[in-house]
């Protein structure tokens with residue numbers, strides 16, 4: 285799957301015009317006459333206006349209903365056959381308020397965040413297109429990896445406009461950028477004016493950058509801390525899980541309450557920047573580590589975030605603890621008490637996102653009890669076997685969409701026996 289995109293962002297009108305070429309292959313086992321594209325940016329209906337879809341010179345019939353864009357193909361596409369389409373559309377970027385958890389797609393007075401703003405081909409699984417319904421409280425996307433080549437023009441921008449993007453970003457003349465990103469689950473950007481910027485390079489050449497919102501001394505110290513934590517996390521997780529999935533990672537301070545992971549770019553909430561008081565025992569430390577861990581558990585190893593959200597979230601949450609183990613060992617007891625136990629978490633770890641009415645209940649069951657379960661599985665197996673298992677998961681899942689079954693299948697028969705009691709205590713379906 286490969287996308288070549290030309291986008292013009294009008295910062296005065298908060299409007300983006302896009303020409304997107306999609307090169308795709310029929311990955312299903314069936315001949316296709318119709319293609320389903322997932323248009324996450326039309327979650328708020330009316331945000332996306334599709335002007336045309338063409339194959340070469342041939343206009344194609346299409347319908348956009350909510351987040352689903354169905355395109356009638358000009359010929360039957362046999363399994364493994366490839367085709368090329370061009371979409372022309374306009375995106376009216378919605379405003380977001382500072383308490384809006386969906387601020388990763390929208391604009392505030394400080395930034396325009398473009399997470400999941402470009403249509404992608406829906407993945408195919410179990411004989412159908414996989415498009416999960418949305419909920420207010422969890423992520424739901426399940427996406428194949430793709431290569432992206434994106435050209436961005438920014439119009440009506442202030443002089444100090446900054447484009448924070450993943451991958452290889454080249455600033456050309458007059459508000460033009462070129463961005464290349466390979467093997468990514470998504471393509472995201474953040475555009476801001478007056479972003480503070482700092483960067484560092486790891487020993488293996490991986491680049492880390494932080495874009496933050498505020499230039500007050502406290503805020504700059506928080507940004508420096510974020511960069512330090514991101515660096516420590518990358519090094520720790522690379523040592524435990526295997527190679528860093530991307531050559532460059534960008535952390536953006538989000539003007540909204542949540543953290544959010546994308547391929548090569550993550551948001552960490554301004555709430556955690558502003559509440560940081562110089563103490564490592566803070567959400568700024570934990571959420572930064574958490575979002576960095578998602579580069580392995582989401583960016584590289586894909587999963588169904590709606591049906592099996594624990595696969596990436598429990599691992600990302602437990603990764604917070606793994607960073608503390610190596611870098612801040614005095615904080616281990618604090619982490620269990622402050623991050624987990626004080627919420628007295630209940631619920632099955634393998635719940636789906638649709639089972640919960642309240643965000644706290646979802647976090648408790650999937651993230652917090654998920655971390656407890658992983659910690660107990662580690663006791664059951666011993667460190668060598670446990671981390672060997674995670675490394676196999678990272679290696680075999682890289683670039684794929686994996687399931688719970690895949691995860692458990694990486695345990696040997698004796699390891700399954702050793703972990704059965706723990707799995708029974710935490711899971712509705714304890715697996716094999």
Ligand SMILES: [Zn+2]
Nearest residue numbers: 574578597600
């Ligand atoms: Zn997460």
